[in-house]
Amino acid sequence: MNKRKMASFRKVLLEQKEILEKQYKDLEEGSLLASQSEFSGEMPFEDEYAASGTTTFERERDLSLSENVKDILKRVNEALERIDSGNFGICELCGDKIIEERLHALPYANLCILCKQKEEKALR
Structure with a gap:
């Protein structure tokens, strides 16, 4: 693969990396905020039980999304390393x-x- 194509792939990977890092940060911050509001007692008592299933679902969904983003980010970083080593x-x-x-x-x-x-x- 020639240098121009390699540089093009590097650019695409760096753009993906930036997007993924932002997504990961947003997911982590959202999860942290949800946990803080849950423990701070911001939810009325009567709504607590009704919302507990939704909260659990959302937490599990966010955790799954976060793990997926983290996995793809790892693969992107490995691809950038392969470009640097000439194995891309x-x-x-x-x-x-x-x-x-x-x-x-x-x-x-x-x-x-x-x-x-x-x-x-x-x-x-």
């Missing part, structure tokens, strides 16, 4: 090139399509 666009399992169409769709991809399919099949 190379499958970590078989060593073949990852097709550019895949990298455009998923710039943090670390496996070629064939190896990813094998990995997913093994997880079933």
Whole structure:
């Protein structure tokens, strides 16, 4: 892959990283604010039981979203490291090139399509 394409992928990854870091921060702050209001007694007693299921659902949803964002952020950072080391666009399992169409769709991809399919099949 030439330097211009590599620089383009770096730019896309850095933009994704910035967006993901903001999403993660927003999710963490939202979770913290929800916890603080719950413990501060801001909710009327009669509403407490009715809202407890909703609160639990929202907390679990936010935790799941936060973990997903954190996982993708980790993959983006790893892709940036692969660019720095010269291994970007190379499958970590078989060593073949990852097709550019895949990298455009998923710039943090670390496996070629064939190896990813094998990995997913093994997880079933």
